[in-house]
Amino acid sequence: MSASPTASERRILLAAVGSGAHIAVDLDAADVEVGREHLSARDLAGWVAEAEERDAPRWIIRSARETYAPLLAEGIRLGRTHDLLLCHAILRDTASVPQPLEPSENWVRRDAPDAEPGLFDLFESDARVDTVVEALAQYRAQRHVIAAASDGRLALLCAAESAGGLVAEEMRAAGVPWNEGVHHEILTRTLGARSLAGGLPAKMLALGDQVRTILGDATLHLDSQPKLLRALHRAGVPVESTSKWELAQYEHPVVEPLLEYKKMSRLLSANGWVWLAEWVHRGRFRPVYIPGGVVTGRWASAGGGALQLPRSLRPAVRADPGWMLVVADVAQLEPRMLAAMASDAAMARAAQGRDLYAGVVDSGAVATREEAKYAVLGAMYGATTGDSGRLVPRLRKVYPRAMALVDAAARTGEDGGVVSTWLGRSSPKPSAEWAALQSAATGADVDPVVVTQARRRARDWGRFTRNFVVQGTAAEWSLIWLAEIRHRLRGMPTAATPAKASGPFADAAHLAFFLHDEVILHVPAELADAAADAVREAAAIATTRLFGSFPIDVPLDLRVTESAEK
DNA sequence: AGAAGTTGCGCG
DNA sequence: AAAGCGCGCAACTTCT
Numbered sequence: 001m002s003a004s005p006t007a008s009e010r011r012i013l014l015a016a017v018g019s020g021a022h023i024a025v026d027l028d029a030a031d032v033e034v035g036r037e038h039l040s041a042r043d044l045a046g047w048v049a050e051a052e053e054r055d056a057p058r059w060i061i062r063s064a065r066e067t068y069a070p071l072l073a074e075g076i077r078l079g080r081t082h083d084l085l086l087c088h089a090i091l092r093d094t095a096s097v098p099q100p101l102e103p104s105e106n107w108v109r110r111d112a113p114d115a116e117p118g119l120f121d122l123f124e125s126d127a128r129v130d131t132v133v134e135a136l137a138q139y140r141a142q143r144h145v146i147a148a149a150s151d152g153r154l155a156l157l158c159a160a161e162s163a164g165g166l167v168a169e170e171m172r173a174a175g176v177p178w179n180e181g182v183h184h185e186i187l188t189r190t191l192g193a194r195s196l197a198g199g200l201p202a203k204m205l206a207l208g209d210q211v212r213t214i215l216g217d218a219t220l221h222l223d224s225q226p227k228l229l230r231a232l233h234r235a236g237v238p239v240e241s242t243s244k245w246e247l248a249q250y251e252h253p254v255v256e257p258l259l260e261y262k263k264m265s266r267l268l269s270a271n272g273w274v275w276l277a278e279w280v281h282r283g284r285f286r287p288v289y290i291p292g293g294v295v296t297g298r299w300a301s302a303g304g305g306a307l308q309l310p311r312s313l314r315p316a317v318r319a320d321p322g323w324m325l326v327v328a329d330v331a332q333l334e335p336r337m338l339a340a341m342a343s344d345a346a347m348a349r350a351a352q353g354r355d356l357y358a359g360v361v362d363s364g365a366v367a368t369r370e371e372a373k374y375a376v377l378g379a380m381y382g383a384t385t386g387d388s389g390r391l392v393p394r395l396r397k398v399y400p401r402a403m404a405l406v407d408a409a410a411r412t413g414e415d416g417g418v419v420s421t422w423l424g425r426s427s428p429k430p431s432a433e434w435a436a437l438q439s440a441a442t443g444a445d446v447d448p449v450v451v452t453q454a455r456r457r458a459r460d461w462g463r464f465t466r467n468f469v470v471q472g473t474a475a476e477w478s479l480i481w482l483a484e485i486r487h488r489l490r491g492m493p494t495a496a497t498p499a500k501a502s503g504p505f506a507d508a509a510h511l512a513f514f515l516h517d518e519v520i521l522h523v524p525a526e527l528a529d530a531a532a533d534a535v536r537e538a539a540a541i542a543t544t545r546l547f548g549s550f551p552i553d554v555p556l557d558l559r560v561t562e563s564a565e566k
Numbered sequence: 567a568g569a570a571g572t573t574g575c576g577c578g
Numbered sequence: 579a580a581a582g583c584g585c586g587c588a589a590c591t592t593c594t
Binding site for chain 3: 087223224225226240243245246265266269270293294295296298299300301302303304305306307308334374379380381382383384385386387388389390434463464466467468470471490
């Protein structure tokens with residue numbers, strides 16, 4: 001991935017003009033009209049494939065979701081893009097340049113995540129005066145803003161974000177290799193045999209009866225929070241909620257079976273047989289990823305709960321015969337980013353090696369690894385009370401630079417200001433309602449209740465901006481990591497044994513899963529070691545791209561395995 | 567009846 | 579209200 005288009009880079013704008021037809025514009029042609037190509041739905045895939053093969057251009061597209069998914073279905077892969085929707089979201093709000101991009105409703109991603117363009121959308125795009133002219137204007141406006149950031153950070157961010165858009169679609173097309181048999185076994189082992197009549201599985205039935213007996217209410221409906229709460233009170237368990245952390249505080253015979261029941265209930269409703277039938281088809285789980293779906297730049301997901309897969313189901317992620325998984329994650333990515341962002345040499349020293357928390361203990365700041373963990377998390381999340389809040393000041397002594405960075409971000413937020421990640425993604429402004437509350441709380445003769453409330457809301461927003469800079473920069477590291485992994489996999493030979501699934505990744509090593517600081521690759525066995533090297537190299541590149549020569553360790557836990565089970 | 571809000575829990 | 583960030587989803591309750 002290059003940070004910005006080079007002089008020799010060919011750029012082609014690809015704009016949908018309705019009914020699958022597109023217009024391609026070679027932006028480097030002397031005359032834009034000359035470089036303009038009308039493509040029917042039939043011609044599109046072939047033309048794109050040929051251009052990709054010949055020039056490996058950077059494709060300027062409205063969004064990977066809209067443009068790339070149909071191409072992938074035809075077996076066509078794109079190398080590089082500039083994703084106008086994703087970049088619009090970054091550039092319209094960036095505080096990295098004096099003049100951010102003029103926001104435009106036409107370039108805001110629709111919220112409905114997997115909504116196919118409906119009648120209305122088609123009507124809209126057909127009715128548009130000239131999709132191509134509009135896209136071209138938007139692209140030029142974006143390039144202008146990117147160029148205004150002379151350090152190249154926005155260019156890097158936009159390139160990485162666009163690559164992320166491609167990865168998301170490719171992972172959806174490829175899917176996570178999922179062994180339905182293993183999943184079924186886990187369900188049966190944990191919950192008992194599935195009821196044919198659509199009732200609860202055997203173990204849950206028995207456990208539910210046990211709980212009802214202990215609570216002395218034979219007809220109690222355990223899924224109703226208010227009813228369960230009243231039954232607990234009657235049985236002498238004075239909890240204020242039915243949450244597991246609170247229940248766990250009490251010594252009562254009902255606690256253990258109830259917690260067990262709740263755990264089972266969760267597994268059944270979130271990832272039970274119904275989920276399996278709906279989301280896994282022919283050995284692949286295909287979640288919908290939404291790059292940049294979180295304010296901080298992290299990815300969100302829609303449908304399938306891709307980002308909440310319980311660890312207990314990991315064993316169901318299985319490589320196809322003749323293939324392997326490369327499973328890699330970064331331990332404590334966020335504090336490592338913080339150390340580098342702040343150029344905090346002491347914290348970077350603690351981050352040397354696999355366990356940052358052990359390094360914090362070695363620095364003398366705290367006594368145990370557990371304390372180090374709470375202190376570091378508290379520093380990034382803005383803890384003020386409890387064990388965590390108590391430990392944070394100790395870090396302030398040992399890592400003053402790192403702490404100054406997050407403290408400043410919090411202060412900016414409390415004052416209603418905007419903070420930015422390392423590459424320049426900026427936090428949203430607080431709501432008008434928030435601002436109104438703050439001004440209502442200033443001045444003489446203000447109701448102390450209002451003042452207290454305003455202070456609390458200000459601190460809430462400060463904790464958000466404090467975390468924003470760290471979480472957002474970690475998301476940027478991960479994005480570059482992903483893009484670099486993808487880049488390296490593209491250069492690898494095809495598989496000796498095809499995978500079970502058809503499609504563009506049936507014979508090619510590919511990314512299969514991504515979760516904030518973790519990736520799973522599905523690769524032909526003979527390429528597994530090379531793929532593992534690619535993952536390591538990509539991580540090293542990500543670190544260098546962001547922080548240059550600043551010495552920060554970002555070690556990977558990496559396994560080449562047939563099963564994602566830990 | 568269906569929308570909107572609440573609770574609780576999975577993930578980082 | 580898990581002492582402290584960011585999410586998505588299901589099931590239930592309450593509002594309209």
